[in-house]
Amino acid sequence: MKNFTSKDIEDYYDHTEVHYKLFWNLEKSMGLHYGIWDDTTHTTTEAILNTNHQLMKLGNIQSNHFVLDAGCGIGGSSIFLATKLGCRAVGITLSQRQVSSATQLAKKNNVGHLVKFEQNNYLATGYDSESFDIVWALESFGSAPEKDNFFREMNRVLKKGGKILFADTFKPRTKSIENNKDMVTMLNGWAISDILSIPELEAMAKQHDFHVDKMEDVSIKIRKSVNKIYVAAWLGMIGTKVYTIFKNATHFSRTHYKTGLSQKRTFDRGDWGYYLVCLTKN
Numbered sequence: 001m002k003n004f005t006s007k008d009i010e011d012y013y014d015h016t017e018v019h020y021k022l023f024w025n026l027e028k029s030m031g032l033h034y035g036i037w038d039d040t041t042h043t044t045t046e047a048i049l050n051t052n053h054q055l056m057k058l059g060n061i062q063s064n065h066f067v068l069d070a071g072c073g074i075g076g077s078s079i080f081l082a083t084k085l086g087c088r089a090v091g092i093t094l095s096q097r098q099v100s101s102a103t104q105l106a107k108k109n110n111v112g113h114l115v116k117f118e119q120n121n122y123l124a125t126g127y128d129s130e131s132f133d134i135v136w137a138l139e140s141f142g143s144a145p146e147k148d149n150f151f152r153e154m155n156r157v158l159k160k161g162g163k164i165l166f167a168d169t170f171k172p173r174t175k176s177i178e179n180n181k182d183m184v185t186m187l188n189g190w191a192i193s194d195i196l197s198i199p200e201l202e203a204m205a206k207q208h209d210f211h212v213d214k215m216e217d218v219s220i221k222i223r224k225s226v227n228k229i230y231v232a233a234w235l236g237m238i239g240t241k242v243y244t245i246f247k248n249a250t251h252f253s254r255t256h257y258k259t260g261l262s263q264k265r266t267f268d269r270g271d272w273g274y275y276l277v278c279l280t281k282n
Contacts, residue, residue, distance in 0.1 A: 071140020233260025
């Protein structure tokens with residue numbers, strides 16, 4: 001199984017940001033994640049923002065809550081929460097480029113006084129113990145090379161009764177990806193070694209003094225996003241092959257389209273699903 005360093009993960013996001021700008025309307029959505037489609041959504045941007053909205057509702061976040069946006073990307077979730085609720089948030093990412101983008105977007109959206117962004121590792125944040133009410137982990141948990149350490153650190157920084165909120169991909173059943181070439185291509189293309197199954201998530205949460213408060217399987221509601229990424233991957237494959245004729249592309253830039261193709265094949269087979277999860281610290 002391929003292991004990824006913090007530098008690898010930083011490189012992935014830095015080298016593929018241009019792809020999200022082209023196909024995911026990054027300036028408006030401010031999110032690099034799957035969008036949840038329902039009766040309220042008509043565009044990709046609305047679906048991406050709806051993922052924020054659904055996770056916010058699941059966690060019942062209040063205006064007085066202090067949120068740690070663990071793996072914040074370009075800051076869209078923190079900005080969304082500050083705009084909608086007026087709550088404070090700290091967003092952390094391994095990428096200094098993302099810190100700069102997020103800080104600019106916060107100022108542009110007039111919430112710079114409520115949110116701040118830092119280059120930091122959510123496995124060892126250095127923040128005071130019991131200082132946050134909410135840990136927000138939107139498609140960032142999978143990147144953790146040591147998922148036990150994520151829970152250990154989040155348990156430390158959360159207050160008693162605090163919550164971890166996940167919107168992420170999980171395997172419905174515990175099964176090795178070793179012989180599943182498409183799953184390996186999909187996850188490694190995102191700089192992820194492997195993802196947990198739902199039973200593994202529940203067991204790990206219990207081991208670290210959390211319990212599952214709420215869980216929603218919203219896989220069917222992201223299907224349209226899966227299909228859009230699949231189409232974008234075909235277009236990206238053509239663009240990538242043309243680009244590499246004239247210039248040297250980085251590893252992740254060169255292989256990113258393969259992830260888009262594999263994520264649909266594995267989704268259609270039921271190898272993974274998309275879940276909203278609220279864990280509460282005992």
